[in-house]
Amino acid sequence: MELLDRISSTLQKGEDEQVAELTKQAIDENIPAQDILDNGLIAGMNVIGEQFRKHEIFLPEVLLAAKAMYAGMDLLKPLFIKEKVPTQGKVVIGTVHGDLHDLGKNLVGIMLKGAGFDVIDLGKDVPAEKFVEAAKTEDAGVIGMSALLTTTMPVMKKVVELLKENGLEDAVKTIIGGAPASEDFADEIGVNAYGFDAGKAVELVKELTGKK
Amino acid sequence: MRPKVKFLTEQLIMDILAEAFEILCKLGVELHNKSVLEMLSDHGCNVDMGKMHVNFTEEVINKALKSAEGEFKLYDIHGNQTHDFSGDNVHFTPGSAALNILDHETKKLRKPLTQDYIDYAKILNQLPYIASQSTAFIPSDVAAQISDSYRMFLSLLYCEKPVVTGTFTIESFEVMKDFQLAVRGSEKALKEKPLAIFSCCPTSPLKFSDVTSQNVVDCAKYGIPVEFISMPLSGFMAPVTLTGTVIQHTAETLSGIVISQLTNPGAPMLYGGSPAIFDVRYETTPMGAIETMMIDCANNEIGKYLGLPTQAYISLSDSKQLDAQAGLETGIGATLAALAGINNLSGPGMLDFESCQSLEKLIVDNEICGMTLRLVQGIEPKEDFPSLPHFEELLQEQHLLISKHSRKYLRDEHYFPGTVIDRANRARWQEEGALFLEDRANNEVKRLISEYTPSEISDDIRNELVKLMEAEAKRYGQDTLPERL
Numbered sequence: 163m164e165l166l167d168r169i170s171s172t173l174q175k176g177e178d179e180q181v182a183e184l185t186k187q188a189i190d191e192n193i194p195a196q197d198i199l200d201n202g203l204i205a206g207m208n209v210i211g212e213q214f215r216k217h218e219i220f221l222p223e224v225l226l227a228a229k230a231m232y233a234g235m236d237l238l239k240p241l242f243i244k245e246k247v248p249t250q251g252k253v254v255i256g257t258v259h260g261d262l263h264d265l266g267k268n269l270v271g272i273m274l275k276g277a278g279f280d281v282i283d284l285g286k287d288v289p290a291e292k293f294v295e296a297a298k299t300e301d302a303g304v305i306g307m308s309a310l311l312t313t314t315m316p317v318m319k320k321v322v323e324l325l326k327e328n329g330l331e332d333a334v335k336t337i338i339g340g341a342p343a344s345e346d347f348a349d350e351i352g353v354n355a356y357g358f359d360a361g362k363a364v365e366l367v368k369e370l371t372g373k374k
Numbered sequence: 375m376r377p378k379v380k381f382l383t384e385q386l387i388m389d390i391l392a393e394a395f396e397i398l399c400k401l402g403v404e405l406h407n408k409s410v411l412e413m414l415s416d417h418g419c420n421v422d423m424g425k426m427h428v429n430f431t432e433e434v435i436n437k438a439l440k441s442a443e444g445e446f447k448l449y450d451i452h453g454n455q456t457h458d459f460s461g462d463n464v465h466f467t468p469g470s471a472a473l474n475i476l477d478h479e480t481k482k483l484r485k486p487l488t489q490d491y492i493d494y495a496k497i498l499n500q501l502p503y504i505a506s507q508s509t510a511f512i513p514s515d516v517a518a519q520i521s522d523s524y525r526m527f528l529s530l531l532y533c534e535k536p537v538v539t540g541t542f543t544i545e546s547f548e549v550m551k552d553f554q555l556a557v558r559g560s561e562k563a564l565k566e567k568p569l570a571i572f573s574c575c576p577t578s579p580l581k582f583s584d585v586t587s588q589n590v591v592d593c594a595k596y597g598i599p600v601e602f603i604s605m606p607l608s609g610f611m612a613p614v615t616l617t618g619t620v621i622q623h624t625a626e627t628l629s630g631i632v633i634s635q636l637t638n639p640g641a642p643m644l645y646g647g648s649p650a651i652f653d654v655r656y657e658t659t660p661m662g663a664i665e666t667m668m669i670d671c672a673n674n675e676i677g678k679y680l681g682l683p684t685q686a687y688i689s690l691s692d693s694k695q696l697d698a699q700a701g702l703e704t705g706i707g708a709t710l711a712a713l714a715g716i717n718n719l720s721g722p723g724m725l726d727f728e729s730c731q732s733l734e735k736l737i738v739d740n741e742i743c744g745m746t747l748r749l750v751q752g753i754e755p756k757e758d759f760p761s762l763p764h765f766e767e768l769l770q771e772q773h774l775l776i777s778k779h780s781r782k783y784l785r786d787e788h789y790f791p792g793t794v795i796d797r798a799n800r801a802r803w804q805e806e807g808a809l810f811l812e813d814r815a816n817n818e819v820k821r822l823i824s825e826y827t828p829s830e831i832s833d834d835i836r837n838e839l840v841k842l843m844e845a846e847a848k849r850y851g852q853d854t855l856p857e858r859l
Contacts, residue, residue, distance in 0.1 A: 225776045268772060358801030
């Protein structure tokens with residue numbers, strides 16, 4: 163599909179206005195919304211993700227592409243609701259209680275959105291209960307938690323415990339990130355995954371939600 | 375503002391020059407070349423043919439300095455300008471003429487072969503921060519008499535950058551000059567667009583060999599740039615003090631300048647050198663010693679005071695492996711030299727007192743060169759005033775990763791090293807194999823060799839170079855050249 167290829171390549175260049183125009187054109191031509199998303203927008207983001215991983219492009223290019231992705235997504239969303247198309251999935255993210263460092267978490271949010279996920283960003287200083295509550299009400303498949311201060315890391319453990327208490331440990335996967343976090347710590351507290359950077363986080367969320 | 379480092383006051387420079395003049399006029403220089411001695415005698419120098427000795431005059435030194443050109447340019451194999459030897463411009467070239475190569479697989483030294491040289495040339499063609507190739511090591515699988523010209527031959531076939539080289543004999547000059555004529559097409563074209571620099575090395579203390587003297591003369595005749603590589607050794611073949619060593623270096627280099635400029639006024643030259651302190655504990659000449667680097671920087675100041683472009687053997691290491699010592703000595707040297715504004719820096723790739731080249735080190739050093747080239751660009755405001763709009767945008771957007779200002783200046787302001795420099799967080803580093811520096815460098819060596827695209831040198835030139843090299847080899851009893859893959 164030539165038009166969808168153009169959406170993909172324009173997205174890769176970070177041209178948000180053009181991506182919006184082309185997406186509108188695709189909608190007008192009655193191309194199914196799911197098709198536009200999968201073979202246009204997400205196809206483009208997949209290329210970007212791969213190039214980023216290989217150091218061929220840098221973070222700003224990824225973010226520009228993500229911005230272009232939103233421009234297309236904004237037009238597709240009403241159709242998804244109308245056509246009841248399932249989205250990539252919902253992810254609840256936040257910086258855990260006691261911690262105000264949200265740069266890494268914000269980056270993960272931008273990149274997840276860029277990969278087509280619905281992101282519910284709870285902001286910073288988020289208590290464990292709020293993560294679990296949001297996952298329940300939003301029907302999210304993943305909770306992403308970030309911390310920079312070692313002192314705030316017990317909150318992550320508490321989230322895992324609360325999910326178990328609510329019988330949600332299978333329905334809601336957990337992923338953590340941030341300077342003091344590690345693969346070992348994730349294993350120790352029973353978190354499903356540890357992402358060492360935003361790119362890795364997206365890769366892991368895709369795995370956790372079976373989108374990869 | 376370009377950051378700058380200086381070691382000498384103007385008064386000290388003048389005092390050093392006065393001493394060097396006095397040495398050349400009163401003590402003179404031992405010079406083993408009859409025709410050069412005759413030329414010097416014709417210009418009023420006091421020559422003793424029997425002792426092969428010359429005492430210069432102030433007039434002749436000043437005359438030579440007056441005719442010396444303050445700058446020149448260098449061009450690649452296609453005639454594109456690559457070097458501007460003027461002001462404080464900095465260009466890197468690999469350390470030259472190593473006898474050994476460090477084998478990555480065995481971690482041992484061995485004699486380099488033709489294929490090693492070809493691999494080196496292929497890699498160097500793709501290293502962005504090393505502007506010229508040097509004939510970096512000596513292939514051991516050809517007759518010794520052609521080992522100098524053969525390096526240049528391989529360099530011209532496989533790498534498009536200009537060449538820093540030199541001859542080991544008087545005879546080799548002919549074919550090495552013919553290689554350059556084959557590339558440029560005529561003597562006039564070669565003079566207009568120099569392709570190579572020849573290193574000419576006085577012997578400390580205060581001697582010029584027959585070969586070096588003749589090389590200076592031959593290069594001057596064809597307008598081939600030379601770099602004088604005087605090598606005083608502080609505390610052994612030179613005074614122990616850094617100032618005393620600089621005085622000796624000045625005298626030795628000035629004598630070379632006189633030979634060049636009397637032969638052909640205006641012939642291009644670099645005021646260069648490879649001095650070192652002498653380590654009286656190990657009887658070695660440490661290129662990585664901080665004092666060696668200080669002498670190099672001081673020599674540059676003398677050269678610049680005389681209005682000449684400069685060179686030094688700096689940004690190299692005495693370590694035997696690609697270890698922390700290799701990095702620190704090379705890095706400190708490159709940084710100091712660039713801050714001093716030395717125009718041609720010979721060193722990258724070199725280990726073990728200029729005797730061993732490492733392809734892996736070359737990859738690492740390319741990054742050191744890239745960093746120092748960024749360093750000397752200094753800090754310049756780029757649409758930073760007024761700054762309020764940037765901060766308003768930051769507070770509103772929460773980041774400036776994709777702001778217009780960031781996108782415009784990111785790649786100019788920040789130097790992005792290749793993958794040999796580890797900047798991943800630990801988890802990513804582990805996921806990508808937890809490789810140490812040398813293995814990451816070796817991955818790059820392999821990648822660059824496999825991604826090499828052949829030099830775009832024309833078939834006519836290629837054939838002419840092969841013809842010249844084969845004839846030269848035959849002259850010394852070697853009927854065939856090693857296979858080139």
